[in-house]
Amino acid sequence: MAISFKVNGRAVDVNAPPDTPLLWVLREELKLPGTKFGCGVGQCGACMVHVDGDRTFSCQAPVAAVAHRSVTTIEGLSAHSDHPVQKAWLAERVPQCGYCQSGQIMSAAALLKDHPHPTRAQIVEYMSTNICRCGTYPRIVRAIERAARES
């Protein structure tokens, strides 16, 4: 039986088995590969998306759990890559290999939605869910501070 939900504002029906993690449904069935597979166990944050506005490890959410809910992925964060977080990410030249950055950006956007002017300590605590193996952490902090300042 199809599972219905919204992705980036668009209504979708998917036929994956209900226990399939949302991550794989997004990447394979819905062809939205910006959300990344990093660990599969909710340890690295590469798969971070928003479900009804809250950040969610898509590798940990069975697709059935998002039925009738609204999912936002990196592809839907903004129409023209112009979310304040994305602009700040470029201004601070954050990405290196870039693989974790969709998840980092989705986490950062969720943080700023709830805390438009986070303290440095809040940023560090909130973002420690997301691993960046290239070690872009100092720039992520600066970019979030910039996004908070400029948005």
Place this chain on the structure above:
Amino acid sequence: MASSPSVSRRGFMVGAAGLTFGVAACLPHSVGVAQAAVPSKQAVLSPWVTLSTDGTVSIVSPAAEMGQGSFTSLPLIIAEDLDADWAKVRVVVAPPDDKLYANPNFGYMYTASSNAVLAYYTPLRRFGAQVRRVLLDNAARHWNVPVAELTTAPNVVIHEKSGRRLDYGAIAAFAVVPEKAPEVKEEELKPSSQFRLIGKDVMRIDMPHKVNGTAQYSIDVQTPGMLYGAILRAPVEGAAPDQVNDAKAHAIAGIVKIVRLPYGVGVIAKTSWAAFAGKKALEVTWTRDGKAWGFDSDKGSEDYAAAARNPQVPVQTWVTQGDVPQALQNAATVLEADYGCGFMYHGQMEPLNAVASVSPKGDKVEIWVGVQSKTIAVTVAADALGIAPDKVVLHDMLMGGGFGRRGHRDEEFVHDAVVLSNAVKKPVKMMWTREDDVRNGRFYPLSAHYLRGGLDASGKLVALHHRKACDQVTAFQDPVRYQQIKGRDTIAFANLDMKWYAIPNRLAEGVPQDNGVRSSTLRGVANLSNAFATESFIDELARKGGIDPAAFRRSLVADSPRSLALIDAVTRMSQWDRKRTDTALGIGFENYSNTLIAEVAEVSVDRRTGAIRVHDIWVAIDPGIAVQPDSVLAQTEGSVVWGLGFALSEHISIKDGVVQQVNFSDYHVPRMNEIPEIHIELIATEVHPSGVGQMAMPLVAPVIGNAVAALTGVRLRQAPMTRDRVLAALKA
């Protein structure tokens, strides 16, 4: 890609630096990064540069992009001496062709060892200058003026006398390319005072795609009719499946085929989730073939330490200078010490994967993969099918991290994809899970270091002996190179002797070990473990001689103004002389492949838990000319974060040959709440650029250890310096 089929290699090469017609016809699309324009008319000026009549300058980038920025910085070097307008440059991924695009230091296309800018810098500048000369000659003929009267500004040739200007694109319409590339001497290259691009940051070409999800890695590729594959590999290298029960796996919906391989069992399914589930449901026992069975890493550490200290074991002498035994006998003070380092895992964020599509007859294959050597990938794919390399089409993808893991001679994840696709003659995306990536990891080698040093009566270091027992790496990672270097395993044993320090007598020896565990180069390479041992030991010697560790190092580099400048910078940045209460500082210095680097860490220690907290790290780095200064800073920041993981938390343990860690849950890479404030001063001396991709990493562990010693008087001798080890050392 090019519209004209007539331009396929009909020209001629003139040496490695030659100009030729026609190579652009086979340039592949660069997926996910800027595409070269497809102009209707273009002049192929060299294997590196194609000029379009609209002024677009397509420049080939020969290195693989894994976040280090070479995809931007290498073409930028060509653009500098070509005097191209960077806004009109389109960067094109080089096709797999060692003859044209090999890294000069390796002899094949291989992006590693922070060697891209270092090795390509001068050749690329010359290629750019040669193309500029061709444009000048064409303009001179066109205007019938002496070429000496011509100059260039970005993308335009100027005849000042007559005030005439010719856009590069206009020249493309009538350009005649000589058979033989014009000669350009090194002294004729653009003086650095006239640089418009080198030393000035441009936006990295790949970066905008990395903030909106459009950057493409091979794991993102989807082709029509594609299936998904997973492989359960043997836990120990050399072992084979013995009993295989795949009944439960077959019962899972979506499973297409289960394939027994010499080294594992492959599962092909309609979705990756089904493939992973099928792999999980396999029941497999393994043969005890393979050397690593029975190996225990804790015991290995002890055995290596004993080997490093044992005067009877055979050694490879790497450096010998003066007479160390005699100098130690004459020394006023002799100190000896042991250090050890553990296995480390790459943990690149994109688990290893590749997509392969084998033709129905099995005589051709297309592959999509991000690798540190694409010519190796082509060879691996061809060999897997027993076909010629020209039957392989490679689609070069971005890498979600490399760090040395994606450039082994067998690039086994490429092989995995090809054999699975061959089993079904359909496109297959073969993915390792994170658990596969850890369990099938190829690790930074285990090492033990025995050091002896002698000080004369004035406290001067007169002799140093460093003997390192270490897993051999090159023999496993790259048997071809191992042959070429005649068994001298530089990945394991290079730079044992701190040649940047003035020490009159030195002896550096390697004791290669082979426990059968898969080994690999990894960011920091041999310098990583070497620096932990030697820079910690230098600190011990300074303290033993009652000399300030910064002053001691200054005395050892007294003849090198660049080195002194860095030590002075880092001591100034960190306020080295300021007294601290609950924290202390540690310092280190290194010349890493001609990149000079000095670091200081400020730490505190929780004596109850054994936790080391690193508050600040100051880095002064001199890589010569900084082609892209911000990339130098970015790489240095990343190297420090990696150094922290090596220093404090990253640890692979092996029991009975099998990796014990599973995922990021028990293999602890640094997170944001563990990193210190990182302060970097880039001092770019105007000399040939050296590497920057890893140079700040090796000093992190010793400067932390040195700071802990300054704070507590206790010397930490094993990396990582975990809480347990700190507590044990404090109690001892």
